[in-house]
Amino acid sequence: MSTTRTLAWRLALVAGGLAMAAGGALHPESDGADPLREELAVMTADPAWVPGHALTTVGTVLVVLGLWSVLRAGLWPTAVRRLLLVTTVVWALYVVETVMHLASAVDAHALAHGGAAPVAFTHIGLAAVLYPLSGLALATLALGLGRAWGGWRWLLAVPGVVGGLAHAVSVPLTLVLPTAELSPFFAVGGILTALWAVATGLGGRQERPAAVSGTPVPRVARAAVA
Template identity: 55%
Template sequence: MNTIRTHLWRICLVASGVILAVGGPMHPDSDAKDSLREELATMTADERWVPGHSLIVVSTILLATGLWIAWRDRVWPERVRRTLGFAAAAVSLYVVETVAHLAAARDSHALAHGDAAPVAFTHIGLSVFLYPLTGIAIVALALSFARAQRGWRKPIVGLGVLSGTLHAVSVPATLILPDVELTPVFAGAALTLAIWSLATGLVGAPKRATAPEPAPVAVGSLV
């Protein structure tokens, strides 16, 4: 039980990565030729939308939980803790967006027929703010981890930076460049986040340096 408690944050991150690796590719592709409403109508009507986004919700909850546990238990060096708390809070907010993202399927018929689609457009509104926030938080956390990691663990940082960057720019780019096919950006963000979460969980935090034991004092030196 103590072993599970000690490594619970790592278990959460590993599970998050595995589940996202399964759920992420299930996201339906968009078509840059269509309007945003038409794209949403097509994607939310796809039979993969609900199962894929359900897995993404679970993955995001596990990631947020793992980061909060790591923050609470102070498993990383103190200089990482503030950034870790920021990332945990950002991912927790992102959970709200993933739930709205999933629930957008409720408006599939309304989107296709030009009716009001409050849930779907709530998802869009949240994503405009929360995708960049979460992406920036992941980049900051990866760079913060880099200062604490050594040796062969450092390449994991690159995955976090790439994932966070893709995540941060994906939604704004969709709105700024509506005629550009950006499905690979979203897919890349999900895949690299899955690998980064999995790798971070498997590798864990660096071991804390322990103070050397004092050398025994010879009896004769006390006389």
């Protein structure tokens, strides 16, 4: 197994986590007391919306590439192989939401003046489904890795589980409780998810090549992430 392949997933996860953290730091502030449409109008008009969400999108893509590299090369324990496949596919779908999230800036004027805002509300619709799925997938994978790796690497599971769960509930709670101040859920979810990616890229244990030889990625995995 080449050094490039063994390092690629680590570099992708670390770079992805750092990009996501930087993007989250640029996210415009919101006021839970305002209606959702008004909040979106203010945030999408903020000059930081595009660069912040561009970084988040790039970071998410890098995390997906890192997970796919691990899956393809069989570098993590066999016990989490199915969880890794599911998480890779779900996060690949989540990339679509991050793109629509970023593109919502085109509807800033329409949101502020009562016009149709198809991109922004497509983003909301996708987020209502993909935030819970991607958050739960991450939390489950992080927990599975903690169990499989054991030892001090159990600590790597903590930001993934807590961050994944916060990420999973953030959008549904926003839709159910539109006037509540739920920014902390988004912040915790974003920060801890980014931390998990960086920490796992730096400290995650890689299986020895001999341990995974003769165990190619299942045909369904290739089809799912192609």
